Amino acid sequence: MTNTIRAEIITIGDEILFGQITDTNTQWIGTELTNIGIRPFRKSSVGDQADAILQVLHEAHERADVIIITGGLGPTKDDITKKTLCTYFGVGMVRNETALALVTSFFEKRGRAMTDLNRAQADLPANAVYIQNDWGTAPGMWFEHEQRVYISLPGVPFEMKHLMTNRILPKLAQHFKTPIIKHKMIRTVGIGESFLAERIEAWEDTLPDHIKLAYLPSFGGVKLRLTATGDDNELLDRELAEQVQKVMPLIEKSVYGFDNDELENVVGTLLKEKNLTLGVAESCTGGYVSSQITKVPGASAYFWGSIVSYSNDVKMNQLGVQPETLEQFGAVSEETIRQMAEGVRKALGTNVGIATSGIAGPDGGTPDKPVGTIWIACATDQRTVTRLLKLGQYRDQNIQLTTTYLLNMLREEVMNYK
Amino acid sequence: MTNTIRAEIITIGDEILFGQITDTNTQWIGTELTNIGIRPFRKSSVGDQADAILQVLHEAHERADVIIITGGLGPTKDDITKKTLCTYFGVGMVRNETALALVTSFFEKRGRAMTDLNRAQADLPANAVYIQNDWGTAPGMWFEHEQRVYISLPGVPFEMKHLMTNRILPKLAQHFKTPIIKHKMIRTVGIGESFLAERIEAWEDTLPDHIKLAYLPSFGGVKLRLTATGDDNELLDRELAEQVQKVMPLIEKSVYGFDNDELENVVGTLLKEKNLTLGVAESCTGGYVSSQITKVPGASAYFWGSIVSYSNDVKMNQLGVQPETLEQFGAVSEETIRQMAEGVRKALGTNVGIATSGIAGPDGGTPDKPVGTIWIACATDQRTVTRLLKLGQYRDQNIQLTTTYLLNMLREEVMNYK
Incomplete structure (x- = not known):
């Protein structure tokens, strides 16, 4: 070597x-x-x-x-x-x-x-x-x-x-005549670093000396990076693939992709494969979900558009949220998020509608609904799923985390769509 | 000291x-x-x-x-x-x-x-x-x-x-007993580093030894940073203020703010001061303009919402762009951008409407309209201004630069609004 x-x-x-x-x-x-x-x-x-x-x-x-x-x-x-x-x-x-x-x-x-x-x-x-x-x-x-x-x-x-x-x-x-360093990244979402570590500990202990593992936590997810060093390109690739095969059964449900896969790319590929179109309704994320989706070149093949509804007027007029719903349950509620996701699907004529509504902070919280209270939803012709997130007090983090969780919800719904 | x-x-x-x-x-x-x-x-x-x-x-x-x-x-x-x-x-x-x-x-x-x-x-x-x-x-x-x-x-x-x-x-x-280091940042937009340097060269040469100047270029703008070192807090503040006063007449038209001012904050403050509301129509920027505007806590005071119109259907149905306009001039044209900015103003019922439409890349360019051809517009009840940007081939950069130029156009229009 x-x-x-x-x-x-x-x-x-x-x-x-x-x-x-x-x-x-x-x-x-x-x-x-x-x-x-x-x-x-x-x-x-x-x-x-x-x-x-x-x-x-x-x-x-x-x-x-x-x-x-x-x-x-x-x-x-x-x-x-x-x-x-x-x-x-x-x-x-x-x-x-x-x-x-x-x-x-x-x-x-x-x-x-x-x-x-x-x-x-x-x-x-x-x-x-x-x-x-x-x-x-x-x-x-x-x-x-x-x-x-x-x-x-x-x-x-x-x-x-x-x-x-x-x-x-x-x-x-x-x-330079260089040795070969190969990386394989496994990308997870929705599981904490130490829980991931406990789950894969036994496997980690069996790794050979020339393959190293690192945990890279980021917003809403942890990336596992395997690094192999040697002088035989194909052998290293094979060894890395074998290790991935060994660890995958332990963490499969949390894995959304490998290497440079980003959630927005994975979701885009799935939508294209299933021939589905997407519309987005954003309140507290203010356009961030859409901007992540449209970072992907060629997103226009499945992404038709978004309605960012900061004001209640826009929620009612553009998304068809019922005034009574807003009055009775408020803009940050399961009832509203459901109508937003279903409403944007109808308004833009897409197969799938996703939505966010919550209190990103730093102001606007109440004892009942503190800053970080955020609803997300995904609607198709088959069903609408909703989820309540209880996040922290930082506006930027809340917007980013909400986007990650919503894109992951979209990924699961599209994956299971028949 | x-x-x-x-x-x-x-x-x-x-x-x-x-x-x-x-x-x-x-x-x-x-x-x-x-x-x-x-x-x-x-x-x-x-x-x-x-x-x-x-x-x-x-x-x-x-x-x-x-x-x-x-x-x-x-x-x-x-x-x-x-x-x-x-x-x-x-x-x-x-x-x-x-x-x-x-x-x-x-x-x-x-x-x-x-x-x-x-x-x-x-x-x-x-x-x-x-x-x-x-x-x-x-x-x-x-x-x-x-x-x-x-x-x-x-x-x-x-x-x-x-x-x-x-x-x-x-x-x-x-x-530690520390000396005092004070910074003053002057933020410009729309002028290149070397042109800025030529314009302020004579002033730069008169700076005393304990005040240093640096040029910090970023997307669409250059920040000028003055750094003063000494042991008298008030004296340093006064000296920095004097230098700002001296240089401002040379660059006034390009300056949008100081220190931590971001374009989106400056624009927000102006909209609040003039009691104006804002609606956004985005095509090629895909939600990025809206997400920049809503990074500012309290943006809901002036920002009502956005329509991200990736598909022509959304441009027609949600923004009221005429089918004939799209047919005759295409989605990336002065005629369309004008209708988008005016259309979002009407659709959301806001005082001001801004819009983007262009080819962000990497695909979708034609000899006539290469990648980087992007129109922006700003509409009020008094007038609609449009501008053609000829940017580069990188998608991310095109989205960011378009956003900077559009927010600066909005700043100028709101500033001059009577």
Whole structure:
């Protein structure tokens, strides 16, 4: 077996340290490196200060075979990555004519004037291999230095992703002879981490040394991740499949998918398979359920539309909820949620109707119906199921959890639909 | 001036390195530390391996005054933070009776059986000060060791936030005498980073040394962050206010808010001030615009509802778009978007109607109307404005950018409404 190739991911920018932006780049890079058998074992963020950047580069040099640096390549004065790389490598800055031509054409195409700051984006450390960025004016750079590979990329996520996918990952795969790391993810919903752990404990104890298990809890669900390391691609796949087969009988009812399956994709596939159309009525989730469903490309094949009924007028006029029902039981009640799910089915002429109504918070709770009291329902021509959720006090969490539970209810109803 | 208190934030978990979850904790912690004048200068993520955790702890000890560690405190076998802290501090593990009582009552209240794994969550390194977690079974811990403070917190975001807000931040503020760091954020929309930079260059050059400027680009906008360091709270506030006053005339038209203002909050405040109600018609954004608007607590004061019209039937039946319009011009056209915005206003009986219709991608483009061709509109009783956006090829980005531009159009229309 070849040696593990160790990667360190470094993000540069005060905005990350001070918490003004969410760093999603390192997550994405971590996944992609893992997929080609390079093992991320450290992530570091430092600010836009030369000494901090130099320190982390020196540390990474001691630990890593490949060092991926994002950020600090913008045209403005607070971006100092390139200058600092010159110091680190002990080289000067050179204007790259290919890069300059690209920056120039980028501005010409958009009919915008180019500034000196933009022109300076074509200046690279002398030892850099220029990596073309088709999506912006900050270049990618590849350095080889004392048996390590250093890669510098812009921090703008879609530019970074484009460069990684099309230029860097293939080059890395070619450069290193990597061991194989394989992942298999089992996605569950509606069961807590420690209960899942108790249920599969005996199986977990039988896992061989080269297959590791991790629990990844998230809103309303836990993902089980199996990681296998070795040098035989097919053998690893077979071993992972065998382990999945062993554990599945213990947890089958809670599993909605594998690997990158999201609930909204699983539900969409089921609806398409059964040739069913969907309408959504949302009150407390305010459009979030619909936006999750329509994240899936091609959702228009089964999703016809939604009515977000924040006001009671919309519940009555657009969804046909009876005024007496609202008066007698209130908007947050089993009677109302039933009429909403059945009403949206009728109003939009779809096979299936789903609905949410509740108190997302932080205000609007009563002793009777505290914040977190939320009804969900799913209606077909065969039956309508309803469920009361008793959630917590945080608005965002309540909206997300409600959406997860409703999509899972929809999944079960569509799965069992005959 | 007192010395800078330097903080290092360490997240522990293979799931972060391998990219299976997004780490939002360090962002939040970074913001909160900055607010109490502690300067985060390094963030590190390591996997669930004792040697990697020990290494980063030793490094952090060299660099930081306070070290905040999240993650690896779960009840399952892959979580090894506590054991590793014992090794690092050279102490044993002791069962904490207060913690045990809390874990026990946590399970009793929920009527759930407790496992040995759960019970072991009450075991703490002997030198730990126990910090009570009211929201889960993993305890917070505070250590003082060789003039440094070490804090270990669960990785579950809402538990971590609760512990930080109510227990740790006040304790830190008390423990350290901190210098003051003040931020002022100016939020712009619809202008590129380098154009903004050129426009304010002369002003930027006049900034005193203790006030720094950073550009934080995001979807459809750029945030300008001013950071002032000193020891006189009021003086810093006054200096920041003066700088804002100086730069505003240069960028006024692009500024929608300050600090934590989000477009959806600014728009909500404006609608309330003018006593206007809002209805939304969404096609390509699929509910995302509505979900952004309803993220704001109390949105029900002005937001009545939405119709998400993915299918043409819904556009005709629920929004009153003319069949001939759809036939002659298509769903993605100025004529249709106008009827959608005016139609939702009428259907829901609101003062203002806004609408989106376009090709979000990745499929559905034509030579005539490529992916990224998106119309937006805003209708009041006074006028209807429409705008054609020519965006890119990525579905997520198109949805987000369309939402930003539409909310900004709404902001301008409501602001100018008489």
